[in-house]
Amino acid sequence: xxxxxxxxxxxxxxxxxxxxxxxxxxxxxxxxxxxxxxxxxxxxxxxxxxxxxxxxxxxxxxxxxxxxxxxxxxxxxxxxxxxxxxxxxxxxxxxxxxxxxxxxxxxxxxxxx
Amino acid sequence: xxxxxxxxxxxxxxxxxxxxxxxxxxxxxxxxxxxxxxxxxxxxxxxxxxxxxxxxxxxxxxxxxxxxxxxxxxxxxxxxxxxxxxxxxxxxxxxxxxxxxxxxxxxxxxxxx
Numbered sequence: 001x002x003x004x005x006x007x008x009x010x011x012x013x014x015x016x017x018x019x020x021x022x023x024x025x026x027x028x029x030x031x032x033x034x035x036x037x038x039x040x041x042x043x044x045x046x047x048x049x050x051x052x053x054x055x056x057x058x059x060x061x062x063x064x065x066x067x068x069x070x071x072x073x074x075x076x077x078x079x080x081x082x083x084x085x086x087x088x089x090x091x092x093x094x095x096x097x098x099x100x101x102x103x104x105x106x107x108x109x110x111x112x113x
Numbered sequence: 114x115x116x117x118x119x120x121x122x123x124x125x126x127x128x129x130x131x132x133x134x135x136x137x138x139x140x141x142x143x144x145x146x147x148x149x150x151x152x153x154x155x156x157x158x159x160x161x162x163x164x165x166x167x168x169x170x171x172x173x174x175x176x177x178x179x180x181x182x183x184x185x186x187x188x189x190x191x192x193x194x195x196x197x198x199x200x201x202x203x204x205x206x207x208x209x210x211x212x213x214x215x216x217x218x219x220x221x222x223x224x225x226x
Binding site for chain 1: 114119154155156162202
């Protein structure tokens with residue numbers, strides 16, 4: 001039972017480069033989410049998806065792009081990485097009914113130099 | 114949008130003592146309040162949740178209380194153990210917002226043996 005997995009776990013990239021963080025879940029959950037975690041800010045929602053081919057912005061979407069062609073995958077792309085995007089990124093999924101538990105991946109620590 | 118505030122940011126207790134973490138929210142429409150525990154290097158994991166039609170919920174040493182009038186909710190951990198040391202996040206969710214959660218900034222709990 002793999003659950004929800006993120007890759008890579010750690011990534012260092014240069015300013016201006018494009019980088020994609022991967023997220024894969026094996027539960028067929030309808031909803032998937034991307035959060036970033038920064039000290040003093042907790043977890044902030046970047047984008048979420050209610051189903052394949054349906055995505056919507058969260059609190060802090062600028063500079064990020066998502067896609068969801070398959071239910072199980074929800075990649076997050078930083079089109080032109082900036083230092084302010086240095087953070088720990090968490091992917092999560094939930095069954096899809098309102099107010100149900102979100103299951104989080106292990107996180108990706110991204111450093112933009 | 115919803116604003117969730119969490120206090121304290123750090124908390125140290127002696128093993129066996131109780132720990133209390135408090136959160137307030139701004140949107141009276143919020144109706145689901147989960148608490149997540151995050152251990153070092155891992156993603157957050159749900160430990161307990163409460164819905165707006167309930168005032169208190171217990172699960173062994175953990176309890177959550179909700180005061181809808183005052184718009185605050187609290188996590189109570191009794192008989193703390195060293196393995197309770199972690200970062201705890203409260204969150205609030207609004208119905209019909211795509212299962213989005215708004216998180217507090219986290220409380221780092223240290224249980225001293």
